[in-house]
Amino acid sequence: MDLAAQAGLYLHVPFCRRKCPYCSFFSFAPSAGDVQRFLEAVRLQMRRLAAAPERAPLAFATVFFGGGTPSLLPVAALAGLLADCHQLFSFLPAEPEITIEVNPGTIDARGLAQLRRAGFNRISIGVQSLDDTELGLLGRIHTAGEALAVIAAARAAGFDNLSFDLMYGLPGQTVSSWQATLDRALALAPVHLSMYELTVEQGTPFAGQQNPWTLPAEDEVLAMMAAIDTAVGHSGLVRYEISNYAVPGRECRHNLNYWHNGFYLGFGPGAVSACGGERRTAVADLPAFCERLRTGRPVWDEVERLDREAAFRETVIMGLRLLAGVSISALKQRFDLDLPAYYGPTLKRLLAQGLLALQGERLALSREGLPLANRVMAELV
Numbered sequence: 326m327d328l329a330a331q332a333g334l335y336l337h338v339p340f341c342r343r344k345c346p347y348c349s350f351f352s353f354a355p356s357a358g359d360v361q362r363f364l365e366a367v368r369l370q371m372r373r374l375a376a377a378p379e380r381a382p383l384a385f386a387t388v389f390f391g392g393g394t395p396s397l398l399p400v401a402a403l404a405g406l407l408a409d410c411h412q413l414f415s416f417l418p419a420e421p422e423i424t425i426e427v428n429p430g431t432i433d434a435r436g437l438a439q440l441r442r443a444g445f446n447r448i449s450i451g452v453q454s455l456d457d458t459e460l461g462l463l464g465r466i467h468t469a470g471e472a473l474a475v476i477a478a479a480r481a482a483g484f485d486n487l488s489f490d491l492m493y494g495l496p497g498q499t500v501s502s503w504q505a506t507l508d509r510a511l512a513l514a515p516v517h518l519s520m521y522e523l524t525v526e527q528g529t530p531f532a533g534q535q536n537p538w539t540l541p542a543e544d545e546v547l548a549m550m551a552a553i554d555t556a557v558g559h560s561g562l563v564r565y566e567i568s569n570y571a572v573p574g575r576e577c578r579h580n581l582n583y584w585h586n587g588f589y590l591g592f593g594p595g596a597v598s599a600c601g602g603e604r605r606t607a608v609a610d611l612p613a614f615c616e617r618l619r620t621g622r623p624v625w626d627e628v629e630r631l632d633r634e635a636a637f638r639e640t641v642i643m644g645l646r647l648l649a650g651v652s653i654s655a656l657k658q659r660f661d662l663d664l665p666a667y668y669g670p671t672l673k674r675l676l677a678q679g680l681l682a683l684q685g686e687r688l689a690l691s692r693e694g695l696p697l698a699n700r701v702m703a704e705l706v
């Protein structure tokens with residue numbers, strides 16, 4: 326696989342109308358002038374990265390506008406940023422996958438039609454739940470009805486490559502309310518679904534919040550996971566990553582590149598770029614990001630150079646998130662390291678415990694290993 330010929334572009338929009346109390350992503354409600362400052366700075370960063378020597382060998386297959394809430398920006402600004410991507414970077418001849426994340430509380434049918442016309446061809450909608458009580462407890466700015474209306478409007482606008490995000494393990498959620506969300510979501514026949522268990526991140530208001538709602542017990546969360554398996558079994562969606570399901574051929578190409586530990590350029594404060602043997606993270610602070618670009622200083626807060634073995638281990642761990650696992654021969658070719666010899670007794674034990682499985686020359690998490698993925702990865706890191 327030629328990773329340099331299928332790199333990804335990521336643009337991080339750090340704005341949200343209101344911060345959800347469980348969220349640890351870098352985003353905030355913009356003050357007057359922030360959007361304009363962000364747009365000017367990010368355009369400058371794109372031009373700089375386009376001229377950087379380390380990006381010269383890369384050809385791009387995907388663009389992903391994420392956040393934060395990209396759909397909070399004016400559609401004309403989003404279209405302008407996408408036009409800049411096309412002007413500054415070389416894309417593969419095949420149609421690139423161009424995704425935008427949308428929060429249902431921030432866009433209408435007209436905006437969606439404009440996004441489609443601007444060239445976005447994949448939409449990822451943050452539905453999270455189809456139960457208004459759960460959405461309220463999560464601090465989401467939209468109702469289930471608004472999410473359904475945005476899904477219908479996106480389809481009418483011509484987005485056939487449409488994904489939703491759903492969450493389980495939520496405060497106030499029961500196995501039957503999750504089943505109801507799941508059934509309604511699947512009845513909408515998405516070609517891609519991402520389903521994540523809520524994790525309470527330290528430092529978020531949710532972690533310290535004193536409220537009468539408790540999270541579902543572990544056995545209830547396991548029952549919610551089992552409900553996914555049963556419901557998805559009849560839907561035409563196939564699980565291809567720990568938390569992601571797609572109609573075959575509609576897997577998210579942009580995220581596949583991350584799981585293959587490929588190359589990508591990230592724009593915006595807090596965004597990460599990986600190319601030229603380095604991984605660089607831009608400062609996660611809008612004023613500092615703008616100031617560094619204005620004065621010609623590097624925007625990076627962190628530059629990490631992974632040696633061959635660290636990059637190998639990382640590639641194994643990322644690849645094991647995929648149900649197809651990793652190819653031992655491809656790893657050998659890329660890193661000149663033999664996976665069975667490298668992990669030796671640890672690998673043998675994980676295979677004997679039935680947490681990993683060999684399928685021909687591929688190594689993957691087994692069905693039993695999937696719910697214990699974090700434990701398995703911790704042994705291989």
Ligand code: SF4
Pocket residue numbers: 340341343344345348349350352392393394428451
């Ligand atoms: S909308 Fe998304 S990015 Fe914004 S605060 Fe909520 S969860 Fe975080």
